[in-house]
Amino acid sequence: MSALIATDLAKAYRRYEKPIDSLKELIFRRQYHEQFWALKGVSFRCEPGEVLGVVGDNGAGKSSLLKLLAGTMQPTQGELTVNGRVSAILELGSGFHPDFSGLGNIHLGCAMLGLSAEQIAAKVDDIIDFSELADFINQPVKTYSSGMFVRLAFSVVTSVDPDILIVDEALSVGDQHFQKKSMDRMMEFKTQGKALVFCSHSLYHVKELCKRAIWLDKGVIQAQGESGEVIDQYNDHVRMQNRLSVASPVKSVDKEKADKSQLTAYLTSATLLRPKRVEDDCVVYQTGDTFQVKVMAQKQNSLAIEDVHIGIIIKRNDGVQCFGVSTVLDGVALFSGDEQNELGVVYEIPDLNLLSGHYSLEIWLIDTTSAHVYDSMLSCCDFKVRQSGTEVGLTYLQHQWSAPA
Incomplete structure (x- = not known):
């Protein structure tokens, strides 16, 4: 049974020319927005024990796709089938309350992931040990650096033994020591038969870690398949965008x-x-x-x-x-x-x-x-x-x- 099945997923957002237009639309029952499709017709599968890479330029629709997979947004069109518990680290510190301490946010984050009070109590020490934040765990997280945020967030989302783990580029702001620990933990999940969706601008890591990958561009999958081939096609695309000057090919001499x-x-x-x-x-x-x-x-x-x-x-x-x-x-x-x-x-x-x-x-x-x-x-x-x-x-x-x- 596939861990994730996406069938013709699409996500549209409303774009208003001025902020007040959303209020005018509500009052006058007239459309003051234009639709922007961040995703269109996205279909793929992710199997248990598989690491699926997601690559693409900024604005390609990667974040929208990950939010749909994590369940924080609903698709405008299409169908998404999720088999198992999903845990995700998306935007930096998303779901954390800035005025709560690190310990308070551990309890909050675990509760949001569906753990009972007894289960949370049994995991707190392990989460703190993995995050290496024992000296700061009673400080408000608004005083944390971006790297400390990531340590705490990753430690929480991976502590609940998810069947599907979704990791966004946010992991890249951690220091090298913690990045290594995080990669090792993700590889442990893979060997345990868990499914991972890994989104990163580090094409080397995607090529090394992922068996398959998808390349998104303007909300559409341009290529999917073996990660090396997808990365090669994406690199060709990037180099073409950045080319200095390439003459038109000679069609017929x-x-x-x-x-x-x-x-x-x-x-x-x-x-x-x-x-x-x-x-x-x-x-x-x-x-x-x-x-x-x-x-x-x-x-x-x-x-x-x-x-x-x-x-x-x-x-x-x-x-x-x-x-x-x-x-x-x-x-x-x-x-x-x-x-x-x-x-x-x-x-x-x-x-x-x-x-x-x-x-x-x-x-x-x-x-x-x-x-x-x-x-x-x-x-x-x-x-x-x-x-x-x-x-x-x-x-x-x-x-x-x-x-x-």
Whole structure:
């Protein structure tokens, strides 16, 4: 039996231009608001013993979704099935009374989670020990730092042995020592067959901790599935948003031949060879695959083949140049093609060590000085790379570990 089943969940809020409009709407029975849909058609499952990650930009609808799962809000549309006791840490210190002491808020928080007075009394000492706030437990929580708030809140919500634990980004404000304790406790829940929903901007933690993840954007699930793949897609999206400048891909070079025929030399095609996988019209490689691209060009009779060279730059979709080289630098001559004055080359990387990302090629037709450019394709041959591990960065570097001397 699934711990959580969300079916077409949607949440709408009323947005008023002025605060008084809500009162006018009540009095005059007329609509003075517009509806804002924070969530639309969200469907997923979370199984017992599973850690489900939730990622997305600010304003994507993550907090609204977690509030629905925690039961603090009701959906506007759709159905949510919850099997088991739910405990959640959402906004910092939510549910705490600022004038109550830490001890008073422990009793209040546990009571709100459905524990009896006897059950609370049996758990108080453990909660205080885990929070490490014994010296401050009788002080009003309004005097607590943000980290102390989190210690107390997390200790309370995880003390009730929930079947489903929902943790928002609030946990990130704790110090490293308490973050480690919290992660260990969450992993204990996982091994006990509890379900966890973990929302964080720390994509590393989501990738490491979560078996599956969902990516929300503008209230809609853009991707869900294996966490590594979802994080890769989200990273592609973020890099695209942050790109400096990415030229439009060249759709068809053949149509440009007539215009380019007056050039001394020009590119005619660039083709990725023998791709293993294609998804959504985009070639997908695994880190370590063989990468090949065939580049063809045409020159006029007056130009010697020795004075025509090709340069290729691999570029990520945020504009970062990953690697660039040319036949000039490597001392390689182009090869004659089947047609008169046709020339070309196959560029091969035996082990593509790029890590997950969305990439394209810049291709330059240049002379032997590399200073004169005959022709170029500034963004072509789009491809993606996916990795099996959780290494971070741009490229995988061969390495080893050894004992210190």
